[in-house]
Amino acid sequence: MKAVCWYGNGDVRVESVPDPEILNPRDAIIRITLTAICGSDLHIYNGYIPGMQKGDVLGHEFMGEVVETGSEVKRLKRGDRVVAPFTICCGECYFCQSDLWALCDNTNPNAMALKKLYGASGAGLFGYSHLYGGYAGGQAQYVRVPFADVGPIVIENGLPDDRVLFLSDIFPTGYMAAENCNIQAGDVVAVWGCGPVGQFAIRSAFMLGAERVLAIDHIPERLELARRGGAETLDYADSELMSKLREFTGGRGPDSCIDAVGMETHGATIDNVYDYAKQSLFLETDRPGVLRRAIMACRKGGTLSIPGVYGGMIDKVPFGAAFAKSLTLKMGQTNVPRYLRPLLGRIQNGEIDPSFIVSHRLPLEEAPLGYHIFNKKQDGCTKVVLRP
Amino acid sequence: MSQSTLTAANMNLLDRWVSVFGGIALASCVFRRDSAGKTIKGLLGAEMIRRGLTGHSFGYQLLGVRGNGDPRGASVSIPYGLGVRARAAVTIARPRAEIYRFWRDFENLPRIMKHLVSVKVNSPGRSQWVAQGPAGRKLAWEAQMHNDIENELIAWRSLPGADVDSAGSVRFKDAPGSRGTEVLVHLQYNPPTGLLGATVAKLFGGDAETEIESDLFRLKQFLEAGEIATTDTQPKGPAISYRKPVQSSTQTLHAAEPQEVAS
Numbered sequence: 102m103k104a105v106c107w108y109g110n111g112d113v114r115v116e117s118v119p120d121p122e123i124l125n126p127r128d129a130i131i132r133i134t135l136t137a138i139c140g141s142d143l144h145i146y147n148g149y150i151p152g153m154q155k156g157d158v159l160g161h162e163f164m165g166e167v168v169e170t171g172s173e174v175k176r177l178k179r180g181d182r183v184v185a186p187f188t189i190c191c192g193e194c195y196f197c198q199s200d201l202w203a204l205c206d207n208t209n210p211n212a213m214a215l216k217k218l219y220g221a222s223g224a225g226l227f228g229y230s231h232l233y234g235g236y237a238g239g240q241a242q243y244v245r246v247p248f249a250d251v252g253p254i255v256i257e258n259g260l261p262d263d264r265v266l267f268l269s270d271i272f273p274t275g276y277m278a279a280e281n282c283n284i285q286a287g288d289v290v291a292v293w294g295c296g297p298v299g300q301f302a303i304r305s306a307f308m309l310g311a312e313r314v315l316a317i318d319h320i321p322e323r324l325e326l327a328r329r330g331g332a333e334t335l336d337y338a339d340s341e342l343m344s345k346l347r348e349f350t351g352g353r354g355p356d357s358c359i360d361a362v363g364m365e366t367h368g369a370t371i372d373n374v375y376d377y378a379k380q381s382l383f384l385e386t387d388r389p390g391v392l393r394r395a396i397m398a399c400r401k402g403g404t405l406s407i408p409g410v411y412g413g414m415i416d417k418v419p420f421g422a423a424f425a426k427s428l429t430l431k432m433g434q435t436n437v438p439r440y441l442r443p444l445l446g447r448i449q450n451g452e453i454d455p456s457f458i459v460s461h462r463l464p465l466e467e468a469p470l471g472y473h474i475f476n477k478k479q480d481g482c483t484k485v486v487l488r489p
Numbered sequence: 490m491s492q493s494t495l496t497a498a499n500m501n502l503l504d505r506w507v508s509v510f511g512g513i514a515l516a517s518c519v520f521r522r523d524s525a526g527k528t529i530k531g532l533l534g535a536e537m538i539r540r541g542l543t544g545h546s547f548g549y550q551l552l553g554v555r556g557n558g559d560p561r562g563a564s565v566s567i568p569y570g571l572g573v574r575a576r577a578a579v580t581i582a583r584p585r586a587e588i589y590r591f592w593r594d595f596e597n598l599p600r601i602m603k604h605l606v607s608v609k610v611n612s613p614g615r616s617q618w619v620a621q622g623p624a625g626r627k628l629a630w631e632a633q634m635h636n637d638i639e640n641e642l643i644a645w646r647s648l649p650g651a652d653v654d655s656a657g658s659v660r661f662k663d664a665p666g667s668r669g670t671e672v673l674v675h676l677q678y679n680p681p682t683g684l685l686g687a688t689v690a691k692l693f694g695g696d697a698e699t700e701i702e703s704d705l706f707r708l709k710q711f712l713e714a715g716e717i718a719t720t721d722t723q724p725k726g727p728a729i730s731y732r733k734p735v736q737s738s739t740q741t742l743h744a745a746e747p748q749e750v751a752s
Contacts, residue, residue, distance in 0.1 A: 106726030116726035125716040156726035173715065191714035195582050195668055207714040213703045225718060237723040247718065 103489065104158045104241035105468040110148040113472050115465060118158060121237060121245035126173035129249030131183065135262040136163040136240050138468070138485045139187075139270055140296045141363075141410050143476050145230065149364060149386070149412060152214070152232035161187035161227040162269040163239030164262060167249075176250040183253040185246050186437030187270045189225040189236065192251035203434035208247065209234040223434060240468060242489045254441040263456040263486060264448055267301075272455050273440035275301025275361070276308075278408035281431035282357035284309045289350050291315040291398060292332070293391045294361035295323040297458050297484050298408050302359050303330045304453055315349055317342070319368070322481045326457070337368055346398050354400035363409025366390035372417065379416060386413030396423050407432035458484040465489040498544030500556040505541045512537030553679065567654050572679045575697035579705040582669035583712045585661045589640045591712065592659060601707040601717070604700065615648075628652040654679040672708070674701050 106116045121130055139162050144150050164184040167177050177183065190197050194206035205224035209215060212222035215232050225247075228238020237244065246253060256265050275298045282290055290306045292299050295318035306314050307330070316327035317335045324334040333349070335342055347354060364387035366373055376388035395405055396419050405428050423430065447453055460483040463471050471485035500508070516534025518524040540546045549556055581588055591597055595616050599605040606619040606627065614634045622628040630651030636644035636658070644658035655678035662671040676697060710717045 102724070104724060104726065106730070108726070108730055114726065114730050114732040116730060116732065118724040118726050121724050122722065124719055124722065127714075127716055154725075155728050156730070158724055158726070189718075191710075193582065193713045193715075194709075195580075198582070207710040208718050210718045210720050212706055213699060216702075225720075234718065235720040235723060237720075237725065241724065243724075245723075248714070 102242035103465055104237070105160060105465065105487075106155075107145060107153055107157045107159055108155050111146060111473075111476070113146065113159065113469050115468055116156070118156075118237075118241070121243050123169060123171045124245065125247060126171045127248045127250065128171040129167050129174055129177055129246050129253075130169040131163070131165040131185065131239075131244050131246055131253075132168045133163050133165040133239055133242055133244060133489050134182075135165070135266050136160050136465070136487050136489070137266060137269075138162075138240070138471050138475055138487070140298060140475075141229075142472070144364060144410055144412070146472050146476055147365065150230050151412070152211075152230035154231060154235075157228070157230075157235070158237040158241055159228045160238035160240030160244075161229055162266060162271070163227075163244060164256075164266050164269065165244075168243070170249065174249050177253065177255070182256045184256060184265050184268045184441075185227075185239070185244075186252040186268075186273075186441070187227055187229075188223075188252070188434060188437050189227065189234070189247050190251050190438060191248050197251070200436060200439050202252075202436040202438045204436075211235060226434075240465065240487060242465070252438055254445065256445075258449070260448065261456075263459055263462075264454055265445065266486065267297075267455040267458070268437075268441055268444055268448075270435065270437065271297045271458075272301050272444055272453075273437045274298050274408050274435040275303075276305040276440055276444060277435045278302040278359050278361065278406045279305035279309050279311075281406040282306065282309075282311075282359065282404050283429075284311050284357065286310060287312045288356040289313045289315065290357050290359065291317065291346060291355035291395070292327075292359045292361055293317045293337070293395060294363075294409065295320070295327045295334075296361065299323075299359070299361035300326055300330060300458055300483075301455070302361055302408065303327055303332045306359075307331055308447070308452065313349075315346065315355060320478055322460075323478075323483060326483060329457075343394070343398060350400070354398050354403065356400055357404040357406060358395035358399045360391045360395050360405065360407045360409045362391040363407075364388060364411050364413075366392075376416070385416050387411050387415050389415040389418060393417070393419055396420075396428065399426065399428055401426045402428075404429045404431060408435070459486055461485045463487055498557060499549045499554075500540065500544045500546050502557075504546075504556050505544050507541075508537045509541030512539075512541060567656055567677050567679050572654070572677045573697060575676045575678075575701055576674065577698055577701040577705055578671060578673045579702075579709050580664050580668055580671050581709045581712055585640050585663060585670045588670050588672060588708075588712060589643075589661050591708075592643060593637070601711055602704045603707070622652070630655070672705060674705065676701060 102120050103115055104118045105113055107113055142159055167179055167181040170177055188203045189208040190202045190205045191207040196204040203224050208225035209222045211231055211234055215222035225234030225236055227236050279302050288311050290311045292302050295316050303314050303316055314332040316332035317337050318324050319337050327334050366388040373390045379385035399405055460481055465487045468487055474480050474482045475485050512534045515530050519527050519531045595608045598608055604621045606621055609617045611617055616632050618630050618632055620628045630647045632645045632647055634645045642660050646656035647654050657676035660673045664671045707717050
């Protein structure tokens, strides 16, 4: 089959690779009908995710048709049309049973390596390095889905692929980011980063009752998309950003702040130049500029919600400010299965059409071009979907 | 490593007397005017006096040998003062009795323990174990179960003639709340290469504690999820690719279909 394989910094290629096979009784094989490039794939593309090997198949946002099932798969059957969560969940451990699916104990075969790095390992992830299990991803014609009865949701009605595909990651991720804000009536939510996750966070914050949403980015088409979602927008390159945030909130600061950027903050601020320098000397792994500003901006007793991915060590984080203002910090990979049904419901009753985010529809063979323009944010690129 | 093994006596009486007098002879050269290498001889002598007086030789310890005889009795597998200790724990969301039953049938264990090749129960309480050792070597030993409390504890030790002397126990405890069962493993073994070999192995990640931890992790997966997660064979691109990566930022976007307007 054809698959998108990683070969190094800024280097992905479409290669012929062996078809996936059933390895365990609870596996299924899915023929991919639509897949997407995620912003977190760009962290791999830019070389910030350790544990990648040349030839690894990428992709954790995909949907398709079940073509083969293992002997212990009871719920899914051949021909089912499914969307699979990017987290692989066993459904039996303490964390799956507690609705904390991204923390599943049993699905990362390389858990010991991650344990050495982080103290414990969460769920295995599709196409996201050998530290997260080394599972082949879904930017391919076929994919093996372990514990197929647990994660994937069957799409029974005729909703088009690009309306349900994003249930696999970015819609639930944006939604969980807003849910983590514990939004109360009258709340103002600030969202840093108007990429796909930020866009879904903006719309989810309104669904959950936010009074106003302030969206912060630099790229005109992304800010425009945020405005279409009902947000008021600010430019991160604006030297008066922090005072404008205070002004927008009557001096209180946003009730909650969402960092939908993560480890690769952009912009020519002094602290970010410092982070770039340290990063290039391997003295720091992540550039946490947004995290710093979100901590400083957030109102007293507010919540900082972090859906943006961090991977390692960060410097000069104003933790004293977070302490002094009694901030609540909520973060982590998305517990996707928890949100599949409720969010499919919202799509079905027309509250949201997630395909608004798609700017480029390419055949799978054009994936390297898709990565390139998504990374450079060229050609108005907000989201690339690939059809195998 | 326990504290006591660091200082325990491991020399015999003759060895100690020779060490003390040899040390005095060597160290006394510091009072002679024409002696070469005074500092080194003095330090060496002082160390010889120390090991003679305390009866503890660091050299013997590193090599994993004992000079003062083998004090092991009928129920000791690891001589006092030698060996490496490892401990690991895992919580499994299954009832205590089920985990105990699985473990108690030792022939189940090669399914979850990576380096275990086979276990054969010879007679009640006695079993023959074969494991994959370092550098492709096979290690074999006969074990005796010397304690077995249903749903609580299993303890074993290797019998004389083992490739690796070892002794260990596994305890099963109810976890708080409804979190299942805590499984705690203690293992003490005498690495064939001595303490030096165990230290080198640890540097390269092959230490017993990590091995036991990952074995317990597989046990948990097997009992909770019914299978052990694997990515042993995954679709993968060739290690060397001859395809040209995209590099030009001026590449045209003719392949992109026109943007569809969201409804």
